[in-house]
Amino acid sequence: MSAPSTGGASRDGYGSALLKLASDPRVVVLEADLGKSTKSCLFRAEHPERTVSMGIAEQNMMLVSAGMASSGKIPFASTFAIFTERAFEQVRNGIARPGLVVHICGSHGGIHTGTDGSSAQSIEDLGIYRTIPNMTVLHPCDDLSAEELTIQLLNHDNPSYTRTARNKVPRVYTEDNVSEIKIGKGNVIKEGNDVAIIACGVMVNEAKIAAQKLSEEGINACIVDMHTIKPLDGDLIQELARQCGCIVTVEDHSVIGGLGGGVAEYLSRNIPTPLEMVGVNDRFGESGDTSDLMSHLNIDYNAIVSASHAAIKRK
Amino acid sequence: MLVKYQPMYWTIGVIALQTINSQFQRQVFKWGAIISLSEGQLMEIARKCRIDIVEMVHKAGAGHPGGSLSAIDFIVGLYGTEFRFDAKNPNWEDRDRFIMSKGHASPAVYSMLHQLDIITKSDIDSFRTLGSTCQGHVDMKWTEGVDFSAGSLGMGLSFGLGCAIAARMDSSERNIWVMIGDGETQEGQIWEAAMATDFHKIGNLNVVIDRNRIQNDDFMDVQMEIGDIGAKFQSFGWKVIEIDGHNMQEITNAIGEASSDQTEPYAIVAHTIKGKGVSFMENNPSFHGKAPSDEELVIALEELS
Structure with a gap:
């Protein structure tokens, strides 16, 4: 599919939402060496003091997020969708079970991604996170709705998993009507x-x-x-x-x-x-x-x- | 019950100290600093905790007495000296945190909370039963005074690191304490957390390793011995103190040193004996996760009396 000239990928919406959420001092961002891909890099550039680099260590990232949530922060932790799955049990036991409000973003979900092949194509993430009690699972369709839904997470009472996509697609929403969508x-x-x-x-x-x-x-x-x-x-x-x-x-x-x-x-x-x-x-x-x-x-x-x-x- | 030692100005202090400098605040919230518990008194508290541990595991017919008995002296030493908390308000936001990562040793935590009157005798009597405050593994959703939902090994140090980073962001001087098992160091995530702690220059996080050399199935020598844990933490940038985990003076000295230095993370390797205090449980892998029989309980209580 050729990229449209307007609009953006849902991962772009996640990144722009983080910037809009930054006015709340409780918001912190965690990355696992994929910030340039998930677009948390936008937040890092503006707010390095509230961005925590966890290196290529997703399991650690999930529990560090949980610890921060237990201490009054609202963590947004992102990596590729497939690599969040590496820390599935950490999400299950360390985040969802105690009901700690951590917002996980798995970008590059599905086969609609680059040409890396099957190791990078998460086709089970929505299914596995859906089975966890307390988890909210989101999968927006364009950049505008991804931004809107991510912003709504600020006042959300449950931990969440949001899958975003790598590639640009034509916008489904407009800036005028996107605020009508609700989690x-x-x-x-x-x-x-x-x-x-x-x-x-x-x-x-x-x-x-x-x-x-x-x-x-x-x-x-x-x-x-x-x-x-x-x-x-x-x-x-x-x-x-x-x-x-x-x-x-x-x-x-x-x-x-x-x-x-x-x-x-x-x-x-x-x-x-x-x-x-x-x-x-x-x-x-x-x-x-x-x-x-x-x-x-x-x-x-x-x-x-x-x-x-x-x-x-x-x- | 230790609650009787709690001074009346404890609660008053919560209000008054908001206007007083933070150094003084630390002192007042330290339980041990107020009531000046001697080593002998701390060991006496630990003895009472041991009785709670064997009784609650016996009553439940399940649980993990071995690793609870090895860990309890350190826990009492921590809560009895430097740990900054408010027994009247266990959810006080700026309290120090105690992350019990080896969550199966929950009886040790519950016995301590019982001695502090944060939970009741009926709570610990209901250990592992439906609806109980005292879940099989420590769980912050179920128990006041518990800072982490454990049960799956290897996660607590990462959680503690998150608490420590948040404290630094808040310019708080709260200390974060994490207890892990020596077998637990087989989990790779422990070393992810150890590496990240050094990288982020976190100094308000300390870990104690309950070095009892036994894990679920057998001795670590048989299962997966890690070797020199202290050297490994040192190589990850941590300051290391090796102690006898049943010597209260060594315990409180190490806690004092680690608490007062917020420039470096400390790893305290507490060399312990699994099942410490009950002869037939000591150094016995079969009491990692088994309740004593009626007859064994009688012997255990005699030895602890």
Whole structure:
């Protein structure tokens, strides 16, 4: 996918949000030698006295963050999504279990990243963090929403994990309407009655392209930006199920355990509804150009169109 | 119960001292400095704690007596001298912190908090039961006076480092104390924290290593002996003091030195005996995580009386 001329990657929104949060003296930033990538470097440049370099030591970073949170600070700790997973147990036992409010940001999540290959492609982060009690899990779709959601974390009572993406995508939001989004509430960005496409992250943009293709066939798809994976907006899912009668979930993540898994759990327990999932189908990624990979792994807009057809047929 | 020694001006001090210089404030909040506990008195407190430890583990039918008995003398020495806290207000924000990283030795912490009247006898009697204040491993969510949720080894030193960095950012002189086990040093994260402490020039963080040479399955010699722990911490930039972890004079001297020097982090290697004070538990790997039987409890209490 070629980079758009305007807009930014969600990681840019995280970085600009940290700068806006700096007026609160409780805010501190921790890095694990990837500040230039996660964009915490923006905060470091302005506030080095409140930026803590932890070196390439993610486990230590998580518990140092926890200790700082227990001492009145509001830590924002970032590294690549995949390397937060190295410290999963530290997040589970050291942060979430005692309910210490640490905000973790995993950038470069999913396969929509560079060409480093499967070792750098986190396709399970949303799933594993979703299983931890007390954790809020976010995955914004563009730079503006990433900034807005990160700023909202300042007054959030739970620890959180936010996945951001490396690559620029066209903006879904504008500076005028982005403040309407709220943690915990999915956002309908296009109304429709034939199929509800619930997407997160960079796939929201892909869903918009798919909806355009579907409309050319006379299919009116509803599109939702489900930026909050946990707590999942069950009320909205229920409404969509009633309104459209079938649902397609779309994520740059394994089909196991993430957005699709969460929606499936909710539907099967509350309002059984035909569901198709677009996501990485229980396999690892590989090196490659992003658009080639999305096509190869069957998670591009063509896959969303096909899944929508399948879902509608099952109504 | 030690609470009777607490002077009435303790609580008054919390209010009054906000206007007095911080040096004096440190003195007043030091429990031991106020009541001037002698080594003999501290050992007597430790003896009472040992009784609590074996009784609560026996009653629960589970727990970790060995590492609690090896650790308790140091804990009493710390709370009884330099540790700056307020028993009437355990959540006082500017208190020193005690991070019990070897969280399975929770009975040692609970016995100390009981002696300070921060938790009650019924709390420790409910150890490990549903809804108890005294969870199996120390947990800051459940127990007043506990500064860390432990249970997974290797994490406490990093947590303490975070507390120490925050204290420095706040220009506070609070000291952060972390206790780890010697087996716990097998966790790589300990050395991540040791390295970061030196790099960030943190001087208000001290670690005590309970060097009892036994871990869960067996002696460290069999499982994974680390060798000269002091030399290793020294090579990471820490100042090292080696002590007999059951000699109260050596304990309080080391605590005094480390507390008064906030220019360097101290690693105190406390050479201890696992199960110290109960003959059949001493240096016995099987009492790492096993409760005494009814008969064994009787013997243990006789030896501790």
